[in-house]
Amino acid sequence: MSVFTGVIVFLLVWWTALFCILPIGTRPDPEGDPGAGGWRGTPVAANLGWKLLGTTVLTAVIWVVIWYLVGSEWLSFRTGPWALPQN
Template sequence: MTWFTGIVVFLLVWWTALFCILPIGARPDPEGDPAAGGWRGAPVAANLGWKVLATTALTVVIWVGIWFLVESDWLSFRSGWLALPSD
């Protein structure tokens, strides 16, 4: 995996993990006053700092797993039963 491919895979996994982590711990505001800038159903405390850190930590673990899988011969399209037939 080249450095560019690694960055692209990291960003794709990061955004996917972020959307998985965002609903964790979100409690909607049952009252929500639109005049004060609130909206019924909007989270009371979003905790975005914690969620960004958790997303980054999860992404690093997943990315390292992807990197090992791509760099290993365990799942290879160059040799083994997944290899394309050579002409």
């Protein structure tokens, strides 16, 4: 996997993981005060810093697994049971 491909895969996995992690631990504000800038249903404490850090760690683990699978012969289209026919 080239550096460019690795970065693109990391960003795609990071973005997907972010949307999986965002709702974890989020509690909506049942009252909400529009005068104070809040609305009913907005998160009380979003903890975005921890969620971004958790997303990055999770993505790093997933990316290492993808990098290993792409580089291994276990998931190869050149040799083994998944091999493409030779011309």
